[in-house]
Amino acid sequence: MTLMEKMTATTQPLLKVDGLTKRYGPRIGCLDVSFDLYPGEVLGIVGESGSGKSTLLSCLAGHQRADLGRIAYDGRDVLAMSETERRRLGRTDWAYVHQNPRDGLRMGVSAGGNVGERLMAVGARHYGEIRGKAQDWLGRVEIAGDRIDDRPSAFSGGMQQRLQIARNLVTSPRLVFMDEPTGGLDVSVQARLLDLLRGLVRDLGLSVIIVTHDLAVVRLLAHRLMVMKSGRVVEQGLTDQVLDDPQHAYTQLLVSSVLQV
C-alpha cells in the first residue's frame, strides 16, 4: 500500500477539537470551535486581526489553557495531560512556528545550534550527523552554509523566519502549527517555503494548521479553510469552495477585498 492509500484508509482524525472556548474576562478569545484534522491535511484559518485565530492556535498547541472544550490528539486527551507530557509532545510530534521568529528561536545560539538542539531533544547524539542534518535543512530554507555558525541576531527578519521553520521541521513532526509564517518573507522565499511544505505534506503525511491573512497562501497550501470573526467560526469548507463561492457575509467581504495582482 502506498502512503497515500494508507492515509486515505485511515478513518481516525489526528486531531479532534470539540467546543473549544477561551475567554479573557468578559471578552471572547474564541468560542465553541470544533473541527477534525486528518493525517496529511492542511487546515487554513483566516480572518481579520483580532478575530481569535491566533488565540485558537495557541490554545490548540497548549500554550494557553482553554476554558471549555476538548482536544484529542491521536486519541489522547490533550487538556488532561500533565505539563511534562504535553511538553514532550511539543518536542517530538508537534512543531510550532511563531509569527515572530524571536519567539521560536534561541537568539544567543548559532543557527546550526538552533536546528541541532531540536534533534538532540529527540535523542540525536552524533555531532557529525547533527551538523550534517542542520546544514541540509539550512540549505532547504535557502540559508547559505557559511552562516551556520552565526547567531540569529545577525540575520535579517526573513532569514530568522526561515531558520525557525528549519528548526521546527528538522525532527519530522506529525503536526505543525503555524502562525502567519510567511508574513515577513520576500515573495520569492515565500514561494520556496510553500513548495517545501507541500512536499512534506505529500511525502510524509504531515498535518498542518496555518493561521494567516494571506488568501493566496491558503489557496495554494490548505485543503480546508476555516473563517473566523469575533472569536467564532463563521464558515468552513473546502478551500476553493470557500474562496470561490463564499456563503457568509463576512467571507464574501473578505474575498472581495483582495487586490488583484
Add this chain to the structure above:
Amino acid sequence: MIRIENLSKSFTLHNQGSAVIPVMAGAHLTIQPGECVGLTGQSGSGKSTLMRMVWGNYLAAGGSIMVGDTDVAKAEPRQIIALRRETLGYVSQFLRVVPRVPTLDVVAEPLLALGTPVAEARERAADLLQRLNIPERLWPLSPTTFSGGEQQRVNIARGFAHPYPALLLDEPTASLDAANREVVLTLIEEAKARGAAILGIFHDEGARARVCDRLVDVTGFTPKAAA
C-alpha cells in the same frame, strides 16, 4: 460515471442587500464512461457554473452530482479531496501554481500525490510536455513566466498526467495554434478510448464536432422568472 439530477444553484449577495439570485434549477445530465458531453449556451448561461459545481468549488443549493460513488453536492471536504486526487480531473482556463516550481514538477504533481515514484512521474510528465510541444529547455523553469498558450498547454499536460476516470475540460483548445489543438484533441480521444467520462466547454465548433458525442444546452436549466 457522472450523473447530475435536479441540480439547482443560487447566489446570495450579503453585501448587496442580501439579494438572492437563482441561476440554475432542475439541471440533469448523465455521462457514460468513454463519452464526451459538451455544454453549450450563451456566455453567462451557466456552463462554467455547472462545471464548477461538479468540481465542488461551487456549492449546490439542491439536487445531486454523482461522480463515481461520491455525491459532490453533499460530500465532506475530505471526500472531495480524495475524489479530485484519484477520480476527477479538471483542466481550467487558468494555471494556478506555486511560483518557482519547475514546469516538469508542476505536471508530475498529480501523480506524486498518488504515490507514483518520482522518476516514473517525471517520465510521464516529460512525455506529455514533449507531445504538447513545450521545449525541453523550459521544463526546469516555472510556468508563471510563460506565454498564455504555453501556460494553457502546461495546464493540459497536468490535467492528463493521471488517467482520471472523469474529466472536466474548460475550453481546452482556446488560444492554441492548429498543431497544438490537434495534439489536445488527440489526447481527448485517447482519454475517451480508455473509458474516461468527459464534460467539456468548447467554443471551438470544429473541436466540439470532433470529440463531443452529445451537446447539452444549459439554457434549459435557467430558472423561470417568478413573475
